[in-house]
Amino acid sequence: MYFCSKKRLEDKIKTFSTFGATQNGGITRYSLSKEAHQARDEFKRRMEKIGAQVYTDDLANMYAILKGDGTKKEKIVMASHLDSVKNGGNYDGVLGVLSAMEVLETIHDQNIPHHHDLVAMVWTNEEGSLYPPAMMCSAILSYEDLPSSFKDCFVEETLLNSRSVLNPNETFKDALEASPYKGDKKNRLNKKDYLAMFELHIEQGPILTNNHNDIGVVTCVLGMCNYRIKIYGESDHAGTTPMKYRKDALYAASKVLLYLHEQLDKLPKDLVYTTGEIICQPNVHTVIPSYVEFSLDARHENPDVIKEVVKIIHSLPNEVEKCRVKPVLAWERDTVYFNKTLVDYVLKASEALGYTHQYINSGAGHDAQMISYVLPTTMIFVPSKDGHSHCEIEHTPLENCEKGVNILLNAVLTCDKNFEK
Amino acid sequence: MYFCSKKRLEDKIKTFSTFGATQNGGITRYSLSKEAHQARDEFKRRMEKIGAQVYTDDLANMYAILKGDGTKKEKIVMASHLDSVKNGGNYDGVLGVLSAMEVLETIHDQNIPHHHDLVAMVWTNEEGSLYPPAMMCSAILSYEDLPSSFKDCFVEETLLNSRSVLNPNETFKDALEASPYKGDKKNRLNKKDYLAMFELHIEQGPILTNNHNDIGVVTCVLGMCNYRIKIYGESDHAGTTPMKYRKDALYAASKVLLYLHEQLDKLPKDLVYTTGEIICQPNVHTVIPSYVEFSLDARHENPDVIKEVVKIIHSLPNEVEKCRVKPVLAWERDTVYFNKTLVDYVLKASEALGYTHQYINSGAGHDAQMISYVLPTTMIFVPSKDGHSHCEIEHTPLENCEKGVNILLNAVLTCDKNFEK
Numbered sequence: 016m017y018f019c020s021k022k023r024l025e026d027k028i029k030t031f032s033t034f035g036a037t038q039n040g041g042i043t044r045y046s047l048s049k050e051a052h053q054a055r056d057e058f059k060r061r062m063e064k065i066g067a068q069v070y071t072d073d074l075a076n077m078y079a080i081l082k083g084d085g086t087k088k089e090k091i092v093m094a095s096h097l098d099s100v101k102n103g104g105n106y107d108g109v110l111g112v113l114s115a116m117e118v119l120e121t122i123h124d125q126n127i128p129h130h131h132d133l134v135a136m137v138w139t140n141e142e143g144s145l146y147p148p149a150m151m152c153s154a155i156l157s158y159e160d161l162p163s164s165f166k167d168c169f170v171e172e173t174l175l176n177s178r179s180v181l182n183p184n185e186t187f188k189d190a191l192e193a194s195p196y197k198g199d200k201k202n203r204l205n206k207k208d209y210l211a212m213f214e215l216h217i218e219q220g221p222i223l224t225n226n227h228n229d230i231g232v233v234t235c236v237l238g239m240c241n242y243r244i245k246i247y248g249e250s251d252h253a254g255t256t257p258m259k260y261r262k263d264a265l266y267a268a269s270k271v272l273l274y275l276h277e278q279l280d281k282l283p284k285d286l287v288y289t290t291g292e293i294i295c296q297p298n299v300h301t302v303i304p305s306y307v308e309f310s311l312d313a314r315h316e317n318p319d320v321i322k323e324v325v326k327i328i329h330s331l332p333n334e335v336e337k338c339r340v341k342p343v344l345a346w347e348r349d350t351v352y353f354n355k356t357l358v359d360y361v362l363k364a365s366e367a368l369g370y371t372h373q374y375i376n377s378g379a380g381h382d383a384q385m386i387s388y389v390l391p392t393t394m395i396f397v398p399s400k401d402g403h404s405h406c407e408i409e410h411t412p413l414e415n416c417e418k419g420v421n422i423l424l425n426a427v428l429t430c431d432k433n434f435e436k
Numbered sequence: 437m438y439f440c441s442k443k444r445l446e447d448k449i450k451t452f453s454t455f456g457a458t459q460n461g462g463i464t465r466y467s468l469s470k471e472a473h474q475a476r477d478e479f480k481r482r483m484e485k486i487g488a489q490v491y492t493d494d495l496a497n498m499y500a501i502l503k504g505d506g507t508k509k510e511k512i513v514m515a516s517h518l519d520s521v522k523n524g525g526n527y528d529g530v531l532g533v534l535s536a537m538e539v540l541e542t543i544h545d546q547n548i549p550h551h552h553d554l555v556a557m558v559w560t561n562e563e564g565s566l567y568p569p570a571m572m573c574s575a576i577l578s579y580e581d582l583p584s585s586f587k588d589c590f591v592e593e594t595l596l597n598s599r600s601v602l603n604p605n606e607t608f609k610d611a612l613e614a615s616p617y618k619g620d621k622k623n624r625l626n627k628k629d630y631l632a633m634f635e636l637h638i639e640q641g642p643i644l645t646n647n648h649n650d651i652g653v654v655t656c657v658l659g660m661c662n663y664r665i666k667i668y669g670e671s672d673h674a675g676t677t678p679m680k681y682r683k684d685a686l687y688a689a690s691k692v693l694l695y696l697h698e699q700l701d702k703l704p705k706d707l708v709y710t711t712g713e714i715i716c717q718p719n720v721h722t723v724i725p726s727y728v729e730f731s732l733d734a735r736h737e738n739p740d741v742i743k744e745v746v747k748i749i750h751s752l753p754n755e756v757e758k759c760r761v762k763p764v765l766a767w768e769r770d771t772v773y774f775n776k777t778l779v780d781y782v783l784k785a786s787e788a789l790g791y792t793h794q795y796i797n798s799g800a801g802h803d804a805q806m807i808s809y810v811l812p813t814t815m816i817f818v819p820s821k822d823g824h825s826h827c828e829i830e831h832t833p834l835e836n837c838e839k840g841v842n843i844l845l846n847a848v849l850t851c852d853k854n855f856e857k
Contacts, residue, residue, distance in 0.1 A: 218676065219673045219675075219676045220672075220673060220675075220676030220677055220678070221677065221678070221681055222676075222678070237675065239675070241721065250827070251641075251823065251824070252640045252641060252799065252800055252823075252825060252826065253708065253710035253712055253733050253735075253799075254640075254641075254658065254660070254708060254733075254735050254798070254799025254800040254801070255639065255640045255641030255643075255708075255798075255799040255800050255823065255825075256641055256642065256708065256799075256823060257641070257642070257643070257705075257706070257708065258701075258705070258707070258708060258709075259705075260642055260823070263710075263711075265693070265711055265712070265714060265730075266693070266694075266697060266711065268690075269689075269690040269693045269694050270694065272686070272687070272690045273687075273690050273691065273694065276687060280679075284678075284679070284680075285678070286679075287674065287675060287676075287677065287678065287679060288679075289674035289684075289721070289722070289723075289724055290684075290686055290687065290725075291674055291686070291719070291720055291721045291722060291723050291724060291725055292716065292719050292720060292721040293686060293714060293716045293719065295713070295714045298712070298713050298714065299712055299713060300662065300710070300712045300713040300731035300733050301710070301712060301733060301800075302710075302712050302826070303710055303712060304711075304712055309686075310721035312674050312675075312721050312722060314674075314675050377675070377676075378673065378674070378675025378676040378677075379673055379675040379676050380675070402672065402673075402676065402677060402681070403672070404673060404676075405673065405723070406671075
C-alpha cells in the first residue's frame with residue numbers, strides 16, 4: 016500500500032482556504048471569480064512543480080497530467096471543483112482537487128510506477144452559484160450520453176448564456192472569455208482518451224460520522240423527482256373579507272404540505288424528501304394570498320419508491336379549501352450506479368488500509384454523476400463534521416482527509432494496473 | 437334634501453380614470469407620480485372653475501375651499517386620496533375625492549347656503565405603494581394625538597426618508613421637493629381651524645353587496661393586532677440529510693399556521709384574520725429551510741376578542757418539530773370609533789333619501805381613522821362589486837356612487853347647520 020504526505024496535504028488545505036476566505040473561517044469562491052483564479056494559479060504552480068503538464072479546455076476545465084510509462088494510451092482522471100457556494104466551507108469540492116494533487120505529488124515524490132497518464136482535474140462551475148445550474152460543465156461534456164429526460168436542462172448554448180445572479184448583464188460565456196484559463200475544445204475529457212474517473216468528496220450528511228466510519232464507498236447517486244406544487248386562491252383585503260368568502264392559497268398550501276409529509280412518511284425510512292422553497296403572491300400581510308407554489312424534492316435509490324412518491328403527489332385532491340391544486344413535474348432522474356469494479360477497488364483499499372468504512376449512496380449531485388454516463392466512474396466519501404456542508408463551519412478533520420487520499424491513491428493505482436473498459 | 441348631478445359625477449369618474457390608466461381598465465397612479473400630478477391638475481382646474489380657492493401644505497396635501505357665509509370660522513372637510521396601488525381600480529380613494537368635488541360643485545351650482553367654509557381635500561400618499569407606509573400624511577398631521585402604540589411607526593423624519601420601492605436612491609422627501617404641489621406647513625389641516633371630517637370610500641368587501649344595501653353607515657375602524665410568527669430550524673442538504681435528523685422550519689411553520697387557523701376559527705365568526713406574508717430562508721429547493729416567518733393580522737371591533745387572539749398566539753408551544761417558535765408583536769391598535777353625531781347624520785340622510793343601508797365597520801385602515809384622533813370624523817361606504825378592491829376589476833356602479841354623494845352632500849349640510857364640537 017502507498018501513503019500520501021499528511022503534512023503536504025495540510026499545507027494545501029490551509030493555502031487554498033485563503034482564496035476567497037470569509038470572516039468566519041469559510042470561503043466565497045464563485046467559479047471564474049478573482050478568488051477562483053487565485054486557486055487555479057496555485058493549482059497550476061504546484062502541478063507544474065512536479066512536472067505535470069497543465070492545460071485547459073474551452074470551458075476552462077483544468078487538467079494536470081502526470082505522464083505514465085507509455086504502455087497505455089488512456090488517461091485516468093481524478094476530478095472535483097474549486098468553486099464554492101456563498102459563505103461555503105473549505106472542503107466541499109476543493110478537497111477532491113487537493114486529493115488528486117496529493118496523489119500525483121505522492122506518485123512523483125515516491126517515484127511510483129504507473130502505466131497510464133494520471134490526471135488531476137478541476138471542473139469549472141460545479142456549484143453554479145453565480146451562473147446556474149450546478150454541474151454545468153460536466154453536463155456539457157456528457158451531453159451526448161445523458162438520458163433524454165436530462166438533455167433539455169443542459170443545452171450548451173443555453174448554459175453559456177446563463178446570467179450572473181449578481182449582474183444580469185453578464186453571462187457565463189462573458190466570464191469564460193475573460194478568463195486566462197479558457198482553452199481549446201479539443202482538450203475536453205472524452206470517452207476515447209480516458210479510461211476512468213474518480214471523485215473524492217465530503218459526504219455532506221451525517222451518516223459516516225454517526226456510524227463512526229472513515230470512508231464511504233459510494234455505490235450510486237440517488238434517483239429523484241422534483242415537483243412544483245401550485246395552489247391557486249384569490250387575493251382579497253385582509254380587513255374587509257369575511258372568513259367564509261376567502262380562498263386563501265397559503266392556508267391551502269399548508270394543508271397540502273402537511274398531507275404530503277404525512278403520506279410520504281409512510282414510505283421507506285431512507286427516502287429523503289424536502290419542501291425547501293415557497294413562493295407566495297402577493298405576499299403582503301394585509302392581503303389574502305392568491306397564489307402559492309412550493310417545491311418537493313424526493314430521492315431514493317429504488318425507482319419503485321420514487322414511483323410511490325409520484326403516486327402520492329398525484330393523489331392530491333384538485334381542490335383544497337376552495338383553492339385549485341396543481342402538481343407539476345419539474346424534472347426527474349433515475350438512480351445512477353457507479354462502475355462496480357471501481358467501487359470494489361475503493362472497498363478493497365479500505366479493507367487493506369484497515370479504515371472503517373461502509374457502502375453509501377450520494378443524495379447530492381456531483382460531476383461524477385454526469386461523467387458516469389460517459390466513463391467508468393466512482394466516488395469516495397469522507398465524513399464532514401455533523402454532516403454540515405455549504406456553510407462556513409463545514410469541517411473534515413485532517414486525519415479523515417488523509418485517509419481519503421490514501422484510498423484514492425491506492426484505488427487509482429489498482430485501476431492503473433488492472434482496469435479495462 | 438339636496439341631489440348632486442349624476443352626469444357631472446360620471447364625467448369626473450371617466451376623466452380621472454384616464455390618469456395612469458392601465459391596459460385592463462384599472463390605474464397605476466403612485467402618489468406624486470406624473471399621473472398623480474395630472475389628476476391633481478384636473479382637481480385644481482375643476483375646483484377653481486367653481487370659485488374654490490386651492491392651496492397645499494408642506495406634504496402636498498391639497499385643499500379646495502368653498503367659502504361659507506362668514507358666520508362660522510371652522511372648516512368642514514371632505515377628504516380622500518387620488519393615489520392607487522399598482523394595477524388598482526378607479527374607485528378606491530379617488531371616489532372620495534370626486535364625491536367631495538361633486539358636493540362643492542352642487543352647492544355652488546344650486547347656490548345652497550352654508551355657514552362654514554367647505555373643503556374638498558386630497559391626501560398625499562394614502563396607499564404608500566411607492567413610499568411606505570400607508571396613511572403616511574394623515575398620520576403625520578395627527579401625530580400629537582395618536583395613541584402611544586402608534587407613534588413609533590409614524591415619526592415624521594423617518595417617514596420623509598421613506599425610500600421608493602422602485603428606486604432606493606429616491607426618498608419621499610425628494611418626490612415632495614420635486615412636486616409643484618408642495619406648499620406651506622401652516623396650511624396643514626388642524627384641530628383649531630377645522631370642525632369635522634367626512635370620508636366617502638368604497639367598502640372593499642362583499643358585505644353591502646351581499647346584503648343588497650346601497651350605503652354603509654360606518655361606525656368604527658376595527659381594532660387589530662399584527663404578529664410575526666418566527667420559526668427557527670436548521671438548513672441542511674436536501675439529498676444527504678436523513679429525515680430523522682432534520683429541523684425543517686417550513687414543515688414546522690405549516691403546522692403552526694394550521695394550529696392557529698384551527699384555534700382562531702373557534703372565536704366569533706366576524707373575526708377576520710390573515711396569514712398573508714411568508715418568508716423562507718434560504719428558500720432553495722435543494723436545502724432544508726432554516727428559518728420561516730409569517731404574518732398574522734387579526735381584526736375585530738371587540739378588544740376582548742383581540743385579547744383571545746393574542747392568548748391563542750401565546751399558547752403556541754416553544755418548539756414544534758424540533759424548531760423553535762417565537763411570536764413577535766409587530767403592532768396593534770384599538771378599535772377607533774367615529775363621532776356618534778356625525779354617524780347619525782349619515783344614518784338620517786340614508787333614511788331620508790330612502791336608500792337601503794346598514795351599520796358597518798371598516799376592516800381596512802383609512803386617513804379618516806388617523807384624523808379621528810384629531811377631529812370629529814366619520815365615513816360613508818358604498819358597495820364595490822363582489823367586494824373586489826386594489827385590483828383592476830374594482831367597480832362601483834354609477835348609481836351607487838351617486839347615492840353615496842347624495843348622502844355626503846346632505847350629511848355635510850346637516851353638519852354645517854347643527855354640529856358643534
